Amino acid sequence: MGGLIDVMPGPPVDRDEHDYALWEKRVDALMVLASAKGYFTVDGLRRALEDMGEESFETMTYYERWIASVTQNLIESGAFTIEELRAQMEQVQARGDTYGEASLDSGKEQADA
Amino acid sequence: MPHDGHDHVSPSGHPYRPDQDAPLTHWQVMEIAVRELLVEKGIATAEEIQAQIDSMDRRSPALGAKVVARAWSDEDFKARLLADGSAACREMGIEVDALKLIVVENTEDVHNLVVCTLCSCYPRNVLGLPPDWYKQRAYRTRAVREPRTVLKEFGVELPGTTALRVHDSTADMRYLVLPKRPDGAEGWSEEQLAEIVSRDSMIGVAVPQI
Known part of the structure; x- marks a missing residue:
């Protein structure tokens, strides 16, 4: 869980970072x-x-x-409702197999880039 | 892949951003859908969402470094910063929103280390978004269990005579470490000083080096 009290000290801290x-x-x-x-x-x-x-x-x-x-x-x-979410997710999923295709907004950003 | 032979080119002919050509995940679909619903319902506009991202992108450890350099150069400012971190940052035009920023000072006798054992609370308004390791279970548990060992792994070896204080952040209260000014930086300008103040030194896992 998020809060950690009774956990024994873990492995070394993995210091790799990624850009969000x-x-x-x-x-x-x-x-x-x-x-x-x-x-x-x-x-x-x-x-x-x-x-x-x-x-x-x-x-x-x-x-x-x-x-x-x-x-x-x-x-x-x-x-919004669960039903609205479900319908919207279906619509998004149907646009393509990558984030770039499914997110209409980012498609526009790329065209502008 | 949907476009055989053109895996890295979008329908518009532009390459995808590198982080957008991996297979779409369930959670990404959810993010897109939620964002679109919020726009459709008039709860947020696409511009607002982008502006929020832009404002987060503008926040980086350079802001915190400016604050530290000012504190190193101006004793009165330092006193105000230690008394009320949020107000002192505002004085420099750095908006910390509703966060209560508490600044803790490293000295010859005391070293401070910041963690959020619960999750990821971090002085994001002056340091930007936290590094991955800050959110990692290993750091969150070990920073309180064996902080000196963790510090050693980060390359900081504290003398046994230096007290170590570990500060656990909360959603409403964030800590920023004011590192000890290194010897040999006498007469430096604030700009020069800011350059030696790293993100990690303001979390307490590093010390400024000349």
């Missing part, structure tokens, strides 16, 4: 904007993360957990 991908930065931005607009708080983000269970912390990356939590909080606060 555009989709990760967007998740971050959605979190900041949605909370600034009052749809949920950082505690709501945290609560949904904790509810995911230990396995999520083994299998999902940081921003994967975040988008799951952001989405859940937005549904709970009535921003």
Whole structure:
């Protein structure tokens, strides 16, 4: 889980770093904007993360957990429904097999670049 | 791949960004869908989302380094910074939003190290987004269990006489380390000083070197 009390010290810290991908930065931005607009708080983000269970912390990356939590909080606060989300995800998925194809906005950015 | 023989070129003829040509994941689909729904519902505009990313991209350890260099050069500023980190940053035109920024000073006798054991709380407004290792379980557990060993791995060997304080960040309260000014930098300008202040030194896993 997120909070770690009784875990024995782990292996050496892996100091490799990666630049954040555009989709990760967007998740971050959605979190900041949605909370600034009052749809949920950082505690709501945290609560949904904790509810995911230990396995999520083994299998999902940081921003994967975040988008799951952001989405859940937005549904709970009535921003959109599960049904709307499902339909939109299907539409996105149908656009192609890469992020560049599926995200219309980034296609535009590339054309402008 | 959808475009045989043109794996790295989008339909517009431009290459994809390197991080966008891997197979689309479930969570990326969710990000795109949520973003589009928020725009469709009028909750956020595409411009707002991009502006938020741009503003995060502008935040880097260079901001924190400017604050440290000012504190090294101006005793009164340093006193204000240690008393109220958020207010002192604002004074320099650095917006820390609602975050309570607490600045802890490294001295001959005390070394400070910052961690977020829970997750990833970090003074992002003055350092940008945290490095991967800051969010890693190994760092989050070991920084409190065996901080001196962790520091050694990062290349910082503390004398046994130096007290080590580990600060656990929270969502509402972030720590920034004010590193000890190294000897030999007397008479340096703030700009020169800022150049030797690394991100890691403001987390406490490095010390400024000349």
